[in-house]
Amino acid sequence: xxxxxxxxxxxxxxxxxxxxxxxxxxxxxxxxxxxxxxxxxxxxxxxxxxxxxxxxxxxxxxxxxxxxxxxxxxxxxxxxxxxxxxxxxxxxxxxxxxxxxxxxxxxxxxxxxxxxxxxxxxxxxxxxxxxxxxxxxxxxxxxxxxxxxxxxxxxxxxxxxxxxxxxxxxxxxxxxxxxxxxxxxxxxxxxxxxxxxxxxxxxxxxxxxxxxxxxxxxxxxxxxxxxxxxxxxxxxxxxxxxxxxxxxxxxxxxxxxxxxxxxxxxxxxxxxxxxxxxxxxxxxxxxxxxxxxxxxxxxxxxxxxxxx
Amino acid sequence: xxxxxxxxxxxxxxxxxxxxxxxxxxxxxxxxxxxxxxxxxxxxxxxxxxxxxxxxxxxxxxxxxxxxxxxxxxxxxxxxxxxxxxxxxxxxxxxxxxxxxxxxxxxxxxxxxxxxxxxxxxxxxxxxxxxxxxxxxxxxxxxxxxxxxxxxxxxxxxxxxxxxxxxxxxxxxxxxxxxxxxxxxxxxxxxxxxxxxxxxxxxxxxxxxxxxxxxxxxxxxxxxxxxxxxxxxxxxxxxxxxxxxxxxxxxxxxxxxxxxxxxxxxxxxxxxxxxxxxxxxxxxxxxxxxxxxxxxxxxxxxxxxxxxxxxxxxxxxxxxxxxxxxxxxxxxxxxxxxxxxxxxxxxxxxxxxxxxxxxxxxxxxxx
Amino acid sequence: xxxxxxxxxxxxxxxxxxxxxxxxxxxxxxxxxxxxxxxxxxxxxxxxxxxxxxxxxxxxxxxxxxxxxxxxxxxxxxxxxxxxxxxxxxxxxxxxxxxxxxxxxxxxxxxxxxxxxxxxxxxxxxxxxxxxxxxxxxxxxxxxxxxxxxxxxxxxxxxxxxxxxxxxxxxxxxxxxxxxxxxxxxxxxxxxxxxxxxxxxxxxxxxxxxxxxxxxxxxxxxxxxxxxxxxxxxxxxxxxxxxxxxxx
Numbered sequence: 001x002x003x004x005x006x007x008x009x010x011x012x013x014x015x016x017x018x019x020x021x022x023x024x025x026x027x028x029x030x031x032x033x034x035x036x037x038x039x040x041x042x043x044x045x046x047x048x049x050x051x052x053x054x055x056x057x058x059x060x061x062x063x064x065x066x067x068x069x070x071x072x073x074x075x076x077x078x079x080x081x082x083x084x085x086x087x088x089x090x091x092x093x094x095x096x097x098x099x100x101x102x103x104x105x106x107x108x109x110x111x112x113x114x115x116x117x118x119x120x121x122x123x124x125x126x127x128x129x130x131x132x133x134x135x136x137x138x139x140x141x142x143x144x145x146x147x148x149x150x151x152x153x154x155x156x157x158x159x160x161x162x163x164x165x166x167x168x169x170x171x172x173x174x175x176x177x178x179x180x181x182x183x184x185x186x187x188x189x190x191x192x193x194x195x196x197x198x199x200x201x202x203x204x205x206x207x208x209x210x211x212x213x214x215x216x217x218x219x220x221x222x223x224x225x226x227x228x229x230x231x232x233x234x235x236x237x238x239x240x241x242x243x244x245x246x247x248x249x250x251x252x253x254x255x256x257x258x259x260x261x262x263x264x265x266x267x268x269x270x271x272x273x274x275x276x277x278x279x280x281x282x283x284x285x286x287x288x289x290x291x292x293x294x295x296x297x298x299x300x301x302x303x304x305x306x307x308x
Numbered sequence: 309x310x311x312x313x314x315x316x317x318x319x320x321x322x323x324x325x326x327x328x329x330x331x332x333x334x335x336x337x338x339x340x341x342x343x344x345x346x347x348x349x350x351x352x353x354x355x356x357x358x359x360x361x362x363x364x365x366x367x368x369x370x371x372x373x374x375x376x377x378x379x380x381x382x383x384x385x386x387x388x389x390x391x392x393x394x395x396x397x398x399x400x401x402x403x404x405x406x407x408x409x410x411x412x413x414x415x416x417x418x419x420x421x422x423x424x425x426x427x428x429x430x431x432x433x434x435x436x437x438x439x440x441x442x443x444x445x446x447x448x449x450x451x452x453x454x455x456x457x458x459x460x461x462x463x464x465x466x467x468x469x470x471x472x473x474x475x476x477x478x479x480x481x482x483x484x485x486x487x488x489x490x491x492x493x494x495x496x497x498x499x500x501x502x503x504x505x506x507x508x509x510x511x512x513x514x515x516x517x518x519x520x521x522x523x524x525x526x527x528x529x530x531x532x533x534x535x536x537x538x539x540x541x542x543x544x545x546x547x548x549x550x551x552x553x554x555x556x557x558x559x560x561x562x563x564x565x566x567x568x569x570x571x572x573x574x575x576x577x578x579x580x581x582x583x584x585x586x587x588x589x590x591x592x593x594x595x596x597x598x599x600x601x602x603x604x605x606x607x608x609x610x611x612x613x614x615x616x617x618x619x620x621x622x623x624x625x626x627x628x629x630x631x632x633x634x635x636x637x638x639x640x641x642x643x644x645x646x647x648x649x650x651x652x653x654x655x656x657x658x659x660x661x662x663x664x665x666x667x668x669x670x671x672x673x674x675x
Numbered sequence: 676x677x678x679x680x681x682x683x684x685x686x687x688x689x690x691x692x693x694x695x696x697x698x699x700x701x702x703x704x705x706x707x708x709x710x711x712x713x714x715x716x717x718x719x720x721x722x723x724x725x726x727x728x729x730x731x732x733x734x735x736x737x738x739x740x741x742x743x744x745x746x747x748x749x750x751x752x753x754x755x756x757x758x759x760x761x762x763x764x765x766x767x768x769x770x771x772x773x774x775x776x777x778x779x780x781x782x783x784x785x786x787x788x789x790x791x792x793x794x795x796x797x798x799x800x801x802x803x804x805x806x807x808x809x810x811x812x813x814x815x816x817x818x819x820x821x822x823x824x825x826x827x828x829x830x831x832x833x834x835x836x837x838x839x840x841x842x843x844x845x846x847x848x849x850x851x852x853x854x855x856x857x858x859x860x861x862x863x864x865x866x867x868x869x870x871x872x873x874x875x876x877x878x879x880x881x882x883x884x885x886x887x888x889x890x891x892x893x894x895x896x897x898x899x900x901x902x903x904x905x906x907x908x909x910x911x912x913x914x915x916x917x918x919x920x921x922x923x
Contacts, residue, residue, distance in 0.1 A: 037845030102315030136718030256877030
């Protein structure tokens, strides 16, 4: 069985082309990440997978069934977590959980077993009487995830579940997702954070309705054809602005701790050092560095812009 | 009962009970409307400001004035104002009518077959002008009877008022108000029920589940039915015990009919809720489509029979029209179901159509 | 204005809601011309602190001045001397770019001439002349973000509060945004910013990390990395908030 197969999806909103022929396949038991900024088309795609929206063109298969003609099947087998917090703020943690248990026709005895398990797992137990609206950002997300798990879905669709969540809660949330993967639950997740992207089994980098890269994160990094040199700096913005005058803008990337340079013309580190010497302060020197996903994403975005 | 449905109902009750502010408004608004309508808008006329110019100043003229005063209807606000300035009394809104007794009142009364008294009326409110005219004629008749009891009246009309013998407007208004308020509040209750879930994003979450539209819709209607019914009952109790409106017919039948009408109101709101995108728009739409037609076209104030034909037809489509006939008949005339099945049928039909369309319009997708 | 020279000075600031201490006796100073990163876990008290500093909420106890003005008595003056931009980019989506700028100019009490001058200036600066009469909702997120920042700066405030300004913005736009922030700092403005992106926190001159209403750690990014013996700020944050025990 293939959990999800997306084939050549197009979707327009009036003039705006939200998706321009997107296709990928999600394998059983993996965490598949759709990585990209707001407006890239991630949410549209997720809503299509759970049958809330229809594609203008192309097909989506959910557990080998066409989504459009099987939306009742999809909706009873999927766990969907929308981007905005979508639980009832005036219901307590427990009331929300039981409501979603009922909604998915989970027998009462089972609901209570699962409730206890979910409390342990999410550490929401002590807060079960608290109104959902009064929870902190991280706890809300864990509650939303738990509500979804009440019916033990085979496939989970999570739309930016860590949006606005602090690093500690994000880490905890990802640890939970890891446990779920170990239990064999297939997950599709979107995130704007590159460190989260690195934790996915496979990712699709998506921007402006196109998939720019699709593979395991390590593989994407390994396949990047150019060397990257990192110039550590105390004042990276000044360095960045200086380098703009000598290098193509797509080849220099601003980071908080310095500027990363892409060696597109394969100059090698020594030649690059000589070339840039005049523009660098004494303590600034290019050093060989490993590419990271952000480097690659930035580069792909530039490439994409040039094509337009 | 289906578990999903009962779960949705339970959840809906929690929303209702936890939103204390809305709950208070739901029960306070009808009371306020009832008091406002019951007291402020009063069709019974009393205390008509009356000025009297007594040019005669005779025992006869004083006797006539006594007669005027003895009728509760007139309140004397001014005696012998400046004759040249009478009009300013109207312009300053100091008087609604002025009775002018001529110099020769007594003389003519004694020696001639007839005498005339002048009555000036501010007819900017034609309804009131009519009343004033009628009342003063009545006073004149009383006076005539006292003074020439030998006059023979070959024909006289003797009216007997049925169902509201004292012509109290509360009898007329309270049932009408019940009709307006129930429709308005019930429609408001459900009009925001589904849009609110659209706005909060909770609908997106529950749509991705095996829940069926019919469960969501019925789950919304049932709890609000109870609220709507309680509210109707409350107005009824206030109307009966405070304003003294009788319930001549069966209380059980009245309540059953009220439940039916509550459902109509709720279905109205649901339809609005399924087709609007924000709570704001839903509320405005509800106010527009419920208040105006209900007040103007249902026979609440203006009799349907005197409307132009097309509007008479429109009034049949308004739920309040049917319910008004039902409630007035039961409360004032004591009529039973055998006379009311048509109206009840009409309400049921309207509800079914509205619910059916809502169900159809309720989208399980986001487009 | 007091002559202590701090843009923001906070002493023993506390805010209690019922029996919950949202902000518990915190003290810190922000220098003029500094980019101060105000980090913390969800519900740690960041938002409450910012609201107090912006004059929207009175403290339960403690002292604070913003741009030299007292937050108890001079909150109206504070509002004239700060710019505020939140992740929601408080722009009116159904107004055009120009109308938004004009509206905010009016809100900040600029004269008609100032408004028209500033509008022209901003449209040039943001390179938005072509889109000036387009509805704001049609702009890409990155541009909206810069427009929102610019409207918050119309009255030329010395201090700018940014509440998660880069949420939902693509990596290229985020970089442009930080370049803009640096330009502001070079003009002498003070920037007070919250973010959940730890790689961005590194752009700040100094950071504080809040936990349960208190400031758990404060210092330059480099100092903090040394103190918590961490490679990056994400680990610093985890260690600070979890009390030294990152759970992995």
